[in-house]
């Protein structure tokens with residue numbers, strides 16, 4: 001067997017890649033926040049600022065032939081899996097050149113060419129779908145793995161347990177990535193579960209579940225890499241619970257720390273656990289960090305400006321396209 | 332009379348009913364948070380406590396069954412969904428259990444359950460957060476289906492739904508929440524199965540419910556300036572349906588457009604058109620016309636979204652076509668949608 005591809009990344013390279021992905025997510029979403037008051041983006045936005053390490057660590061550990069499924073909080077994984085930034089901004093603008101032709105909006109990003117199959121706005125709904133993708137991988141003897149992203153709220157749904165049970169039963173090559181940001185809208189995990197460790201919820205079904213720091217990108221990368229190795233070897237599914245923090249309101253560009261659902265310490269705790277600052281702490285020990293970081297930020301800003309420009313200049317879909325793609329053409 | 336908006340009227344109905352009857356309780360995602368389902372449950376935790384007003388895990392199917400069980404055992408649950416789209420997850424319990432119970436067991440017991448859900452249309456809600464599912468539930472015998480348009484109806488029909496011994500679904504349209512209207516000083520139940528005549532007219536009948544009644548009113552005002560008087564019948568209660576009022580209006584005008592906030596195929600508009608054909612065919616001077624969402628998935632892109640939904644302009648144009656008249660060339664700003672968002 002060939003060595004897993006990630007082991008070929010030196011940790012220095014890896015850390016810079018993680019840093020770059022996280023910065024790209026943060027800066028892109030910052031741009032979305034800046035644009036939002038103009039009403040050019042008429043689509044509800046669920047930001048992943050604060051949760052960048054999960055998207056970056058998980059996606060960097062995957063190959064582009066590996067397939068992922070996400071939720072309405074999808075900008076981060078879209079970017080981390082390598083989705084085209086121009087097509088993402090176009091999608092938010094509802095333009096013809098958007099990744100879902102302007103029909104899906106922020107909640108329904110897709111980039112099948114790099115393995116993001118799609119994102120759903122119905123909580124938990126893609127967990128079985130991702131599981132079915134893994135079933136196909138197994139039946140077709142493809143070496144790819146599937147990764148299903150969802151929040152701490154999705155494990156409330158019965159369909160989560162039904163899917164996980166089937167995956168264990170069939171030893172499917174899937175990694176379930178639960179981004180536990182502490183809240184489902186305004187509701188805490190403890191308001192919805194007696195067992196606060198979501199990783200333990202599945203152990204009774206026979207699934208290996210582990211909880212990790214989801215704000216530490218190298219930790220996410222390493223633990224995900226191990227899970228992928230197991231799944232790819234046919235040793236069955238893994239459940240990873242990454243503890244992380246959502247900085248913004250559930251939906252929308254603002255913050256809502258003043259609201260009663262937040263613990264008073266949330267704001268301070270969030271900035272103390274800033275995944276980007278954590279990464280910088282590691283990288284700062286290396287030579288030439290600030291110069292390199294400056295160049296990187298300029299490069300990313302440039303990419304974002306081009307992406308926004310592309311979205312602005314792109315046309316809206318034609319009115320006939322309203323009727324397109326309802327059914328696929330028969331092949 | 333008091334003046335309040337649609338959401339406040341719903342809240343007052345909940346407050347009033349819960350004060351009268353201690354078996355009533357409210358459950359649903361976010362009912363206890365600071366947004367309080369568009370304000371409709373604001374302050375109710377403080378007033379009635381967490382036993383009677385509580386958040387649930389995101390488990391629509393299970394929670395619906397749990398509500399049904401509680402209803403069978405003497406409680407009166409009100410289950411709230413901030414988007415109607417989530418009702419698909421509760422479908423089995425609603426359609427196979429709640430709807431069937433009374434009949435399946437020969438009337439031994441019934442399920443006094445109220446399900447409130449909000450049609451999420453505003454802007455950019457897209458495929459899975461915008462659907463208006465009244466027709467699906469109309470199809471299933473054993474359920475009652477309400478679609479109040481004004482604050483007073485929202486209040487009165489909610490009280491009636493709570494008092495009803497059967498499962499009742501109420502569809503509240505997001506775009507109605509900003510409407511302000513008169514409601515009685517003491518909240519009182521309105522009878523189910525009574526349509527409302529929103530406007531009198533003799534040239535044609537527009538049967539339109541929920542937010543489409545609002546768009547139809549705009550269209551009717553415009554038409555009136557151009558010499559056409561449209562009568563608007565708002566069914567308000569879809570099951571039971573006020574067949575007589577609809578037929579009486581058609582008998583008077585002979586022309587009908589049925590407008591729904593959802594798709595037309597097998598929908599509320601199809602059902603009402605079938606009713607008119609079956610029982611009022613001889614009144615008709617022209618074929619019935621129907622308007623609804625385009626038969627596709629709701630897009631996010633602004634121009635597509637605008638073309639997807641029926642609106643006042645489309646209703647006015649359809650009415651004029653029916654009368655063999657051209658759409659006037661004068662600008663008609665009153666026909667435009669004014670919702671600014673976000674949602």
Ligand SMILES: Cc1ncc(C[n+]2csc(CCOP(=O)(O)OP(=O)(O)O)c2C)c(N)n1
Pocket residue numbers: 073121122123124150151152153154155181183184185246250360389391417420
């Ligand atoms: C089936 C279903 N029920 C309810 C909702 C409303 N809703 C949207 S997001 C959300 C919370 C999900 O929380 P979580 O899974 O933790 O994800 P997060 O938003 O924190 O990323 C809820 C309840 C929904 N979209 N789908």
Ligand SMILES: [Mg+2]
Pocket residue numbers: 151152153179180181182183184185
């Ligand atoms: Mg969450």
